[in-house]
Amino acid sequence: MIYDVLILGAGPAGLAAAIYAGRNNQSVLLIEKGQDGGQISLTADLENYPGQMLEGESGMSLSMRMAQQAKNFGVKRALDSIVEARLSGDVKELVGRSDTYRGRTVIIASGANHRPLGIPSEPKLIGHGISYCATCDAGFFRGLNVYVAGGGDSAIQEAIFLTRFARKVTVVHRRDALRAVPALQEQAFANEKLDFMWDSVIDDAGGDGKLQWLSVRNVKTGETTKIEAPAEDGFMGLFVFLGIVPSTDMFADVLTLKDGYIVTDEQMHTNLSGVFAAGDIRHKSLRQVVTAAADGAIAAMEAYHYLNH
Ligand code: NAP
Numbered sequence: 445m446i447y448d449v450l451i452l453g454a455g456p457a458g459l460a461a462a463i464y465a466g467r468n469n470q471s472v473l474l475i476e477k478g479q480d481g482g483q484i485s486l487t488a489d490l491e492n493y494p495g496q497m498l499e500g501e502s503g504m505s506l507s508m509r510m511a512q513q514a515k516n517f518g519v520k521r522a523l524d525s526i527v528e529a530r531l532s533g534d535v536k537e538l539v540g541r542s543d544t545y546r547g548r549t550v551i552i553a554s555g556a557n558h559r560p561l562g563i564p565s566e567p568k569l570i571g572h573g574i575s576y577c578a579t580c581d582a583g584f585f586r587g588l589n590v591y592v593a594g595g596g597d598s599a600i601q602e603a604i605f606l607t608r609f610a611r612k613v614t615v616v617h618r619r620d621a622l623r624a625v626p627a628l629q630e631q632a633f634a635n636e637k638l639d640f641m642w643d644s645v646i647d648d649a650g651g652d653g654k655l656q657w658l659s660v661r662n663v664k665t666g667e668t669t670k671i672e673a674p675a676e677d678g679f680m681g682l683f684v685f686l687g688i689v690p691s692t693d694m695f696a697d698v699l700t701l702k703d704g705y706i707v708t709d710e711q712m713h714t715n716l717s718g719v720f721a722a723g724d725i726r727h728k729s730l731r732q733v734v735t736a737a738a739d740g741a742i743a744a745m746e747a748y749h750y751l752n753h
Pocket residue numbers: 491492559593594595596597598599601618619622623645685686687688729730731732
């Protein structure tokens with residue numbers, strides 16, 4: 445089958461595109477390799493999506509409703525990991541591990557992945573003290589000391605969330621000022637369980653099968669401090685929020701990229717006709733749920749116009 449619209453990625457951008465394309469009565473296939481929602485599926489509190497004031501609303505519950513909405517408009521789903529994209533012809537092909545999918549247009553909304561800390565012990569400590577998802581793992585650190593790497597919106601929002609569980613949360617940031625928006629900074633500075641290590645980076649981490657120590661270097665003085673879990677705890681947490689890296693390797697040969705992100709015009713058109721990009725994978729200034737959803741809606745309407753003209 446050749447679909448009118450193939451959408452890659454079921455985060456807010458892909459889901460919004462699916463809702464709009466489905467509502468346009470087009471045949472739509474939404475392809476996702478894992479969980480719906482993308483990065484917001486890892487977020488407990490969403491306080492800046494317009495109209496989002498529901499008690500207990502999480503990124504997961506919002507994306508589940510978006511997915512249901514897309515389904516109501518007849519959008520088909522495929523659970524597959526795409527490994528190759530053939531985008532140049534009139535019929536585009538996305539080659540997955542399980543199947544090959546064909547469409548007259550493609551909307552790439554496959555987002556970005558977290559940036560790792562990059563220390564050698566990181567891979568083996570994931571799930572043993574190092575985490576990239578406070579919503580998923582905060583409960584394991586109840587009453588313990590927790591460290592958060594980064595100074596952006598994610599780091600500060602999740603650090604505040606972690607204070608509900610941890611004894612103390614210390615943000616380790618490489619500069620002496622946060623990147624996070626002022627509202628989050630205010631909340632963070634007013635939180636008595638939150639502490640900061642400025643001008644500092646984590647150079648190493650280790651322990652006996654679980655995270656028990658961190659080596660933190662002050663980038664201004666060069667001084668290195670070894671931080672150890674209190675003996676009675678025997679364990680500590682490190683949550684890493686160092687920003688995102690777009691998943692664009694597969695498109696590098698055919699699509700124009702800037703800083704690794706896909707370049708589009710304001711109508712979400714890439715350099716290839718019939719190929720659109722939306723959400724965090726796109727080169728742009730503001731990466732939020734609301735801008736991802738807007739990108740998705742625009743991309744779907746542009747795909748509709750492309751097919752009808
Ligand atoms: P981000 O804004 O890119 O921040 C990354 C942070 O990690 C920065 O503080 C950066 O330091 C630091 N960093 C990067 N590489 C590092 C390294 N190698 N070593 C040490 N520190 C490093 O990423 P984010 O916080 O994940 O946010 C991503 C996007 O999602 C942003 O557009 C953000 O606004 C958005 N977002 C919004 C919300 C919300 O509105 N509630 C929540 C989460 C995310 P520097 O500051 O020195 O560069």
